[in-house]
Amino acid sequence: MKNQTEKFKLTFWGGAGFVTGVNFMLEGVGKKILVDIGSFTKHEDNDKPLPYNPSEIDFLFVSHAQMEHMGRIPKLIKEGFKGTIYSTQETKFLSELMLTDCLGACGFSFEEEEVKQIMSLWKTISYGEIIDLNDGLTVKMYDAGHILGSSFFDFSYNNNSLIFANSVGSSFTKELSGIEENKKIKYLVIESVYGDKIHKLTDSVQEYVEDIIETTIKREGNVLIPVSSIDKIYLLLREIYSLMGSGKIPKIPVFVDSLLVEKSIGIYEKIFKCEEYGSCNSLGNFVNNFEGLKFVKNGDDLGKIEGPKIIIGGVGVSDKKKIDTYVEKYISDPNSSIIIPDYQIIGSLGRKLQEEEDFIVINEKKMPINIQIETIDGYSSHADHNHLFKFVDDLKDGLEKVFVVIGEEKSSEFLMNKLRDYLGVNSTAPKRGESFELEF
Numbered sequence: 001m002k003n004q005t006e007k008f009k010l011t012f013w014g015g016a017g018f019v020t021g022v023n024f025m026l027e028g029v030g031k032k033i034l035v036d037i038g039s040f041t042k043h044e045d046n047d048k049p050l051p052y053n054p055s056e057i058d059f060l061f062v063s064h065a066q067m068e069h070m071g072r073i074p075k076l077i078k079e080g081f082k083g084t085i086y087s088t089q090e091t092k093f094l095s096e097l098m099l100t101d102c103l104g105a106c107g108f109s110f111e112e113e114e115v116k117q118i119m120s121l122w123k124t125i126s127y128g129e130i131i132d133l134n135d136g137l138t139v140k141m142y143d144a145g146h147i148l149g150s151s152f153f154d155f156s157y158n159n160n161s162l163i164f165a166n167s168v169g170s171s172f173t174k175e176l177s178g179i180e181e182n183k184k185i186k187y188l189v190i191e192s193v194y195g196d197k198i199h200k201l202t203d204s205v206q207e208y209v210e211d212i213i214e215t216t217i218k219r220e221g222n223v224l225i226p227v228s229s230i231d232k233i234y235l236l237l238r239e240i241y242s243l244m245g246s247g248k249i250p251k252i253p254v255f256v257d258s259l260l261v262e263k264s265i266g267i268y269e270k271i272f273k274c275e276e277y278g279s280c281n282s283l284g285n286f287v288n289n290f291e292g293l294k295f296v297k298n299g300d301d302l303g304k305i306e307g308p309k310i311i312i313g314g315v316g317v318s319d320k321k322k323i324d325t326y327v328e329k330y331i332s333d334p335n336s337s338i339i340i341p342d343y344q345i346i347g348s349l350g351r352k353l354q355e356e357e358d359f360i361v362i363n364e365k366k367m368p369i370n371i372q373i374e375t376i377d378g379y380s381s382h383a384d385h386n387h388l389f390k391f392v393d394d395l396k397d398g399l400e401k402v403f404v405v406i407g408e409e410k411s412s413e414f415l416m417n418k419l420r421d422y423l424g425v426n427s428t429a430p431k432r433g434e435s436f437e438l439e440f
């Protein structure tokens with residue numbers, strides 16, 4: 001322990017006041033550290049030069065493999081970053097898949113060579129492992145319980161901690177994360193995607209999904225499920241598999257149109273072990289035993305297959321285009337349904353479907369919306385308001401400031417006020433570009 005306090009600077013370059021482009025910078029003890037560098041929804045925002053000199057950055061920590069958290073890594077490299085990238089092994093693997101999927105399709109161009117260069121700078125660490133960054137500044141990772149490989153980063157100096165909780169899982173508990181009981185955290189950065197919302201109970205969600213699928217099948221319609229993360233696809237497949245297995249819904253064909261899911265099955269099989277699930281169907285088994293489940297590739301024409309079917313996809317950039325084509329195909333069919341199972345970013349097709357009333361423009365065509373649109377958030381991999389509140393409550397001893405980020409403005413502000421009013425915690429919802437001085 002050092003006697004003198006050390007000043008650090010924390011800047012929110014993206015993911016503050018909105019959910020995309022997550023990019024935070026911590027400066028201190030002669031080091032410049034980035035936590036996440038995600039892409040924005042609007043290509044113009046991704047094209048803007050970075051507001052700092054990437055060649056001066058020593059480390060980049062990646063919280064999890066979603067484009068909003070790692071999509072601008074190629075840009076960082078192009079603009080001169082030569083430091084070290086750290087994440088879990090799973091995040092590295094999935095990020096490589098996603099960046100490769102993104103080649104030539106993410107609004108800003110980068111080559112396969114650059115993806116290779118990125119991977120050569122990328123080191124993996126495990127939950128609980130501590131690494132020394134410089135002069136006693138250490139970092140440790142905890143399991144965020146969000147998507148596969150997601151982590152919190154705990155930067156510690158002089159026995160004071162700053163935790164970045166850039167994603168908090170929906171069934172997250174402090175114990176499961178590995179955060180020690182007596183851990184004193186002085187500063188906390190916390191996401192707020194669902195900062196102002198409460199999830200429905202999972203049991204009622206299952207019944208709801210059963211209901212939607214059942215009535216759609218009765219109408220001889222098709223069920224479309226656009227999903228934003230690979231985990232979500234597996235989660236939904238398990239659900240459908242068990243609904244079919246127990247005879248609650250008829251066994252109709254299920255199509256997954258996602259290159260990323262196909263490519264990632266191996267890693268999921270390895271990681272999700274039998275004992276982690278009550279049903280004891282390891283992921284590989286369940287996928288292999290799933291009668292009627294088919295992975296389809298670009299160009300396959302599902303329209304030729306008669307009768308009701310379930311179509312799931314939409315994870316990567318390449319997937320999203322395909323999902324648009326499916327939506328275009330079924331949007332005007334009143335017998336079909338679309339299930340939107342998670343948070344939809346402003347401007348995304350899912351969000352438009354939730355908000356538009358009569359018409360929508362897809363692939364430059366104006367189409368009447370006749371399809372049944374059903375939104376459920378019980379499958380969200382994000383903690384809801386109650387969960388986030390409890391998380392901060394568990395950690396509040398010694399907490400000097402909470403930065404509420406990665407949420408739409410009203411969502412972040414709602415959580416910020418609640419933390420302030422009910423827990424008496426000094427909390428703020430920083431604006432993009434805002435900096436704070438921290439004392440360690």
Ligand SMILES: [Zn+2]
Pocket residue numbers: 064066146147167
């Ligand atoms: Zn996420």
